Amino acid sequence: MYLDRLTCPNCEAELAYHILSRQFVGIRNGQAVVDGQTWYACSNREWECNWLVWEGAPAGRCFSCRLTRTRPDGDDTVALEKLAKVEEGKRRLLLQLGELGLPIVPWDVAPGGLGFDLISSLSLGRPVIIGHANGIITIDLAESLDDRREALRVRLGEPYRTILGHLRHEVGHYFQNVLLTDDALWARCRDLFGDERTSYQDAIKRHYAMGAPDGWQQGFISEYATMHPWEDFAETFAHYLHITGTLQTAAAIGIHLDAAVTNLRDTDVVPRESYRDEQVQQLLTDWEWMSQAFNRINRSMGFGDLYPFDLTPAVKRKLGFIHDIVTRAPLTTDEQRALALPAEAESA
Ligand SMILES: [Zn+2]
Ligand SMILES: [Zn+2]
Secondary structure, three states, X not given: OOOOOOEOOOOOOEEEEEOOOOEEEEOEOXXXXXXXXXXXXXXXXXXXXXXXXOOOOHHHOOXXXXXXXXXXXXXXXXXXXXXXXXXXXXHHHHHHHHHOOOOOOEOXXXXXXXXXXXXXXXXXXXXXXXXXXXXXXXXXXXXXXXXXXXXXXXXXXXOOXXXXXXXXXXXXXXXXXHHOOOHHHXXXXXXXXXXXXXXXXXXXXXXXXXXXXXXXXXXXXXXXXXXXXXXXXXXXXXXXXXXXXXXXXXXHHOOOEOHHHHOOOOXXXXXXXXXXXXXXXXXXXXXXXXXXXXXXXXXXXXOOOOOOOOOOXXXXXXXXXXXXXXXXXXXXXXXXXXXXXXXXXXOO
16 A cells, blocks of 8 residues: 555546545645545645545544644744644554454544644744643654654664654553553553553662663563563563554565575564464564564665564564454454544534
8 A cells, every 4th residue: 555645656637535434535735525425635644634524624624634723823934844844654553453343442532542732843833842742742843854764763762763653652551541441451562561650750760870770681572561560561562563564564565585585494484464363473473584684684785674673582572462462352343443533523
């Protein structure tokens, strides 16, 4: 799927994404008819949003754009250009969450629902702290500037830093509260990630004064994950999305490893579009082989590894827990998804 395109790369036809049927459709004069219903190009299409909206959606905004609670002023075109980049990452995130069947309740439907404040520290002239609070994810649009993000990545000693990575991490905070629905699940979570009730303020101070403890690599996916159990969960959740999202793209393209050529093992490695009905071991084994292959491809272009991380047994157990709670979440049905959309339709 060409998630970030407005036109078909082959025939130049105008394309837009229809969320209920999860497909790209051709549009003419800003309209498409799907299942007998007319849909319209999102009013942010000039800012490269390629989703469709119901007739009468407030401000003509699609489901993704509607989740953006705060955005730069209409005359701040510099920030709006950065917004377009971040929105692209956000649409990719939302598509993946939908395909995993994870429920999304918008911020304007229920308190604590998912929303995004996408604002720029450059426009505001003050720092913007990337984070999550009560369903609202805040992203600093200035981080879409490559040199700025890269400087931060180096200063913080991170092997990987992207806007999509930020979005996947922050949405992990959101889903921890959504998916851990009873005491038994919280107990399992605390066993693996630690007790999230310990002081967060103390954890921040300790982390920035002393850094990650020696030997952290055995138990954690990143240094940042060592700071506090909330961050460990969000970091691990983000990796679950990195892994399933990349395997899904590989599956959609038809990439697989041919055992006869690679000589590394005696069966092919064939990524799947969904691992919902699989044990986590299948997911992790496929990823182990595919990530090595992707790393080699990156190196052959002189880049660093595509996936510069090691999955130790402890980290795999944490990923197993995430797989468990994601796949046991009730699969979002068309009706449920329609529920989320149609506050748009109802207000028509
Ligand atoms: Zn939109
Ligand atoms: Zn966090």
